[in-house]
Amino acid sequence: MQKSAAADAAAIPGIASPSRNSAIPAQARPADAAAISKIANQLRISSIRMTTAANSGHPGGSLSSADAFATLYFGGVLAHDPANPSWEGRDRFILSNGHICPVWYSALGKAGYFPESELATFRQLGSRLQGHPQKGTLPSIEVSTGSLGQGFCVAAGLALGLKMDGKASKVFVSLGDGEVEEGCVWEAAMASSHYKLENLIAFVDRNGLQQNGPTEKVMGIEPLADKWRAFGWNAIEADGHDARQILGAFNRAKTAAGGRPTVIIFKTVMGKGVPFMENDHQWHGKALPKEKAEEAVRILEKGA
Amino acid sequence: MAVALNANVSSTPAEATRDGFGKGLVELAEKNPRVVALSGDLNDSTRVDWLREKFPEKFVQAGIAEQNMVGMAAGLSLSGRVPFAATFGPFMLRAADHIRVSIAFSNLNVKLAATHCGLTTGEDGGNAQVLEDLAFFRALPNFTVIAPCDSLEAKKATIAAGEAAGPHYLRLGREKTPTITSEETPFKIGRAEIFRDGGDVAIIACGIMVGEALKAAESLARERKIEAEVINLHTIKPIDEKAIVAAARKCGCVVTAEEHQVHAGMGSAVAEVLGEKMPVPLRMVGVRDKFGTSGKGMELLKAYGLTAEKIAQAAEEVVKLKK
Ligand SMILES: Cc1ncc(C[n+]2csc(CCOP(=O)(O)OP(=O)(O)O)c2C)c(N)n1
Ligand SMILES: [Mg+2]
Numbered sequence: 001m002q003k004s005a006a007a008d009a010a011a012i013p014g015i016a017s018p019s020r021n022s023a024i025p026a027q028a029r030p031a032d033a034a035a036i037s038k039i040a041n042q043l044r045i046s047s048i049r050m051t052t053a054a055n056s057g058h059p060g061g062s063l064s065s066a067d068a069f070a071t072l073y074f075g076g077v078l079a080h081d082p083a084n085p086s087w088e089g090r091d092r093f094i095l096s097n098g099h100i101c102p103v104w105y106s107a108l109g110k111a112g113y114f115p116e117s118e119l120a121t122f123r124q125l126g127s128r129l130q131g132h133p134q135k136g137t138l139p140s141i142e143v144s145t146g147s148l149g150q151g152f153c154v155a156a157g158l159a160l161g162l163k164m165d166g167k168a169s170k171v172f173v174s175l176g177d178g179e180v181e182e183g184c185v186w187e188a189a190m191a192s193s194h195y196k197l198e199n200l201i202a203f204v205d206r207n208g209l210q211q212n213g214p215t216e217k218v219m220g221i222e223p224l225a226d227k228w229r230a231f232g233w234n235a236i237e238a239d240g241h242d243a244r245q246i247l248g249a250f251n252r253a254k255t256a257a258g259g260r261p262t263v264i265i266f267k268t269v270m271g272k273g274v275p276f277m278e279n280d281h282q283w284h285g286k287a288l289p290k291e292k293a294e295e296a297v298r299i300l301e302k303g304a
Numbered sequence: 305m306a307v308a309l310n311a312n313v314s315s316t317p318a319e320a321t322r323d324g325f326g327k328g329l330v331e332l333a334e335k336n337p338r339v340v341a342l343s344g345d346l347n348d349s350t351r352v353d354w355l356r357e358k359f360p361e362k363f364v365q366a367g368i369a370e371q372n373m374v375g376m377a378a379g380l381s382l383s384g385r386v387p388f389a390a391t392f393g394p395f396m397l398r399a400a401d402h403i404r405v406s407i408a409f410s411n412l413n414v415k416l417a418a419t420h421c422g423l424t425t426g427e428d429g430g431n432a433q434v435l436e437d438l439a440f441f442r443a444l445p446n447f448t449v450i451a452p453c454d455s456l457e458a459k460k461a462t463i464a465a466g467e468a469a470g471p472h473y474l475r476l477g478r479e480k481t482p483t484i485t486s487e488e489t490p491f492k493i494g495r496a497e498i499f500r501d502g503g504d505v506a507i508i509a510c511g512i513m514v515g516e517a518l519k520a521a522e523s524l525a526r527e528r529k530i531e532a533e534v535i536n537l538h539t540i541k542p543i544d545e546k547a548i549v550a551a552a553r554k555c556g557c558v559v560t561a562e563e564h565q566v567h568a569g570m571g572s573a574v575a576e577v578l579g580e581k582m583p584v585p586l587r588m589v590g591v592r593d594k595f596g597t598s599g600k601g602m603e604l605l606k607a608y609g610l611t612a613e614k615i616a617q618a619a620e621e622v623v624k625l626k627k
Contacts, residue, residue, distance in 0.1 A: 054427060055427075056426075056427040056428075057427070098431070123427040123429070123598045123599075124598065125598065125599030125600070125604070125607060126597075127598060129598075130429040130430065130598045131427045131428040131429035131432065131598040132428060132431050132432065134430055134431070144430075144431060145431070146428070146429065146432060147395060147398065148368055178345060178367075179368060181345075181367040181368040181369045182368055183372065210345050210368065211345045211346060212345050212346070212347055212348065212365070218345055218367050219345075219365065219366070219368070219369070
């Protein structure tokens with residue numbers, strides 16, 4: 001985590017010295033690209049195990065997003081403190097595509113927000129690991145999500161509030177590529193550039209698939225980067241399975257200036273890492289049967 | 305007098321009410337070439353796929369954009385079509401204002417099919433288990449609101465809604481439940497049906513709670529010598545006041561059961577009728593001011609007290625309150 005208060009001050013016009021109110025906590029040394037890729041595979045394995053144990057849930061997008069989550073949480077991108085989840089100076093994260101919470105919960109567990117043994121209770125009655133993130137269940141869930149598009153609007157409001165208070169914290173928000181079909185995504189996009197929310201960083205999992213098939217067949221969203229640019233955003237495109245590119249994109253977004261929020265479009269593959277799941281939309285919202293899951297874990301363990 | 309039900313429930317395969325909707329939609333489209341269906345990236349789960357597979361040209365993919373889906377359905381109705389717009393119940397509410405102004409206020413011939421309503425949506429958790437939809441839809445002028453009790457009734461309700469004029473809301477579920485009605489069981493929008501005769505307490509239910517009410521009535525008769533009349537109030541709006549008043553007069557007390565918040569749901573609709581026309585002791589079985597949570601559908605019904613046992617318990621209590 002290399003945060004420069006000076007860079008932040010420059011990034012938020014009209015605000016002299018944005019502050020985090022307290023020192024940034026010491027964190028484990030950020031993982032390098034090779035280590036991030038290993039962690040991503042561990043998150044994939046965990047996502048497969050969780051969904052198969054629950055016999056439901058959404059493995060496809062969890063696997064396509066794993067590298068971005070590994071980078072965000074373990075590559076020194078997000079300022080956060082598992083020992084003090086409500087640290088006021090933290091960067092905020094919102095999972096607007098709430099259905100891919102297996103990969104997020106896996107990252108939170110690995111980071112130490114709760115015992116990893118709890119991952120096995122995902123989606124069961126009484127578990128803190130709800131089928132979609134619910135505020136008040138686990139630390140670091142800022143808002144309940146699962147109804148697509150809504151988390152992004154909340155992220156915009158949170159970024160606006162932090163900016164009004166002169167805070168240096170960034171707001172990161174994850175979106176699915178099917179999710180951007182929701183109208184409110186574009187309402188929030190418009191508002192974010194209107195209010196010059198440089199502290200807002202959105203990333204879209206451009207795996208090309210949604211529940212009923214390819215996005216371009218269900219409801220064409222291209223040209224996606226140009227749409228964001230037309231809405232007043234910086235748009236960065238990167239390979240969402242290349243940790244170095246992901247790191248580079250996040251770091252560019254963090255130092256963005258000029259009154260524009262930044263979106264990173266990560267080109268990804270649904271089901272990444274498990275050949276028999278890749279690019280197949282049936283795995284958007286279906287758990288692998290037990291034997292298939294064991295096979296998937298064996299394949300992924302080679303890269304973990 | 306009680307109507308004929310399915311005599312072979314145990315040998316009839318369990319089906320979800322969304323399945324009945326899919327079948328009804330296909331049957332309607334075979335009869336009426338003006339029927340079209342829209343879905344928001346949920347054609348498979350809502351069963352609209354069954355229509356799409358047979359009549360691809362009658363299907364409109366709206367993408368993940370419920371407000372626009374509902375608005376386009378309104379527009380399609382203006383071109384003389386009979387549009388069915390389907391999504392999960394919780395996401396239908398995303399379009400609430402569009403539904404209110406474009407459809408209800410304009411009194412357009414649009415049919416909304418909300419699958420995955422209630423706790424039995426299961427593992428997806430509280431955000432996905434809508435327990436407030438009836439509150440909204442039954443407050444909307446011009447809307448007809450139907451919560452069928454099983455797959456077969458859902459099929460009949462879909463066909464009836466497609467043949468009737470004006471806005472209709474179909475409340476459907478994901479979980480497979482026993483088919484308690486038969487082809488012979490009458491279904492008419494706006495007419496409650498007596499599913500079991502009794503004179504000690506009237507149990508008024510809708511959706512999959514009708515099956516639980518019938519089970520409760522059997523155990524009450526067996527174990528408590530209480531004869532419960534069971535009424536299937538599939539149409540919540542317009543409500544069958546006559547049937548409700550007659551049952552209250554005959555039995556002297558009422559229990560309602562629904563997979564919804566007790567506030568502003570079916571039970572509240574019954575309470576409104578009773579309060580004005582025939583005040584009698586009432587107990588409401590439903591969700592009490594709580595959100596749902598992750599778990600298996602049937603497990604959740606138990607955890608939230610939406611079971612035959614709880615209905616029977618409420619019946620025993622309310623019978624004691626009779627003057
Ligand atoms: C408002 C809303 N409409 C519909 C859904 C149901 N739904 C959940 S995920 C999904 C597909 C999302 O596609 P995408 O964002 O591409 O995610 P991926 O399949 O890639 O994980 C749909 C339709 C929802 N959760 N919220
Ligand atoms: Mg996608």
